[in-house]
Amino acid sequence: MPLMNDTIVLAIVDDHPIVIEGLRTLLKEEPQISIAGSFTRGKDFMDFLQHNKVDLVLLDIMLPDTSGMDLCRDIKKMSPDTVVLALSNHTERSIILQILQNGASGYLVKNVSSTELLNCLKEALKGEIAFSKEVKEIITRPAQHEFKKVPTLTKREKQILQLVSQGKTTPMMAQELNVSPLTIETHRRNLLQKFDVKNVAELMMAAVQHKMITGI
Amino acid sequence: MPLMNDTIVLAIVDDHPIVIEGLRTLLKEEPQISIAGSFTRGKDFMDFLQHNKVDLVLLDIMLPDTSGMDLCRDIKKMSPDTVVLALSNHTERSIILQILQNGASGYLVKNVSSTELLNCLKEALKGEIAFSKEVKEIITRPAQHEFKKVPTLTKREKQILQLVSQGKTTPMMAQELNVSPLTIETHRRNLLQKFDVKNVAELMMAAVQHKMITGI
DNA sequence: TCAAAAATACCGGTAAACCAGTAGATAAAA
């Protein structure tokens, strides 16, 4: 965490040039903030982070190459002192909590006002958790279904979940992945267990709910 | 349509201050463009339009108060010479076509680059239809699922689709609805046929896609 | 009222999914 009277080195990771430009303009007013760079791909930022110190990252959790979730974890792993503020349009409670679980210090929806944005930046740098107004409301009023914990899947499990959603059967997947059908069955069983469901129908619904499979 | 050597009066309607700021910054570079105003609510813009001439509107089709679709139609009704360029993150073909149907002169996804944005503005002002690169691809190569007509389900079929999505098995549903399991099987078969899918996993995904089952 | 649509139900069969338990081989983290 940088001292408050130091210059804060900030980076932006977002695949929308318009948003990047907007953030740059809003933050340019602040003398103690220096924008080190902006990136449209997660990998580019990780390369940058290897050779540069960054105090705070504004991170869009929907990126074309990597999931922002994974990127967040990678950032905190490589540079634990870097504060990550998630920036997104998703208003699902589960997603917000998930990104916090992955090490983010806060969550802003993209319709924040400039003053709100600056306040959140300051809070996050002080070591506090920062939420924009709308997000605070979402956090404080949880829905019933939100209580279900989001399971963490392994790489293979994610892959198989995707294939199942495409209607692939166990034998088909076994052939496609060059493993025994029995192996696929084990993965399927683990998926059912992790999601706490009884069959594929429920599995698909749960996965969609948690946005763990892309609709198309 | 304004002449190309006149100053173009432009307005922005978007509920994201960051995006507004970004657009302003990008368009400030262009001497022939003058930004008349930016609005976070559709109604505010309509009030403005009553007393002011606007050549071009950058319109976010997802607004808190009105649907951007309706707003677009209202704009064209009140001021037919005003060119509307839709700005959104939605990449569904049906949505793009719908907004064009409502009088928009083009569609940009928010991840457009600044050069792309300016090109589209110019094209739209020339009276052409303007699409950003990604949108062009969506328009020209419609996905398979776009062709699939939305099946019309009977009352019973909807009911069973819902129960299936809740993880109910055929015997369970038979008992719950006081009919033979064989009847349920017939309904299931008809559902698979109507959605043109091979198994429940695909069925759930198709149903979710067409919003025929509520995620929760 | 009469044809079409929907809901009901059956047979016989194959394929796939699901259950319970176990366990070796790797790969990654402590």
Next chain:
DNA sequence: TTTTATCTACTGGTTTACCGGTATTTTTGA
């Protein structure tokens, strides 16, 4: 290096889903 997680694979089952065809009754709409 040792532990832990992950991926792999098996046995031996039961249950459910899916396929193709057929057919009666009930409801509904033109």
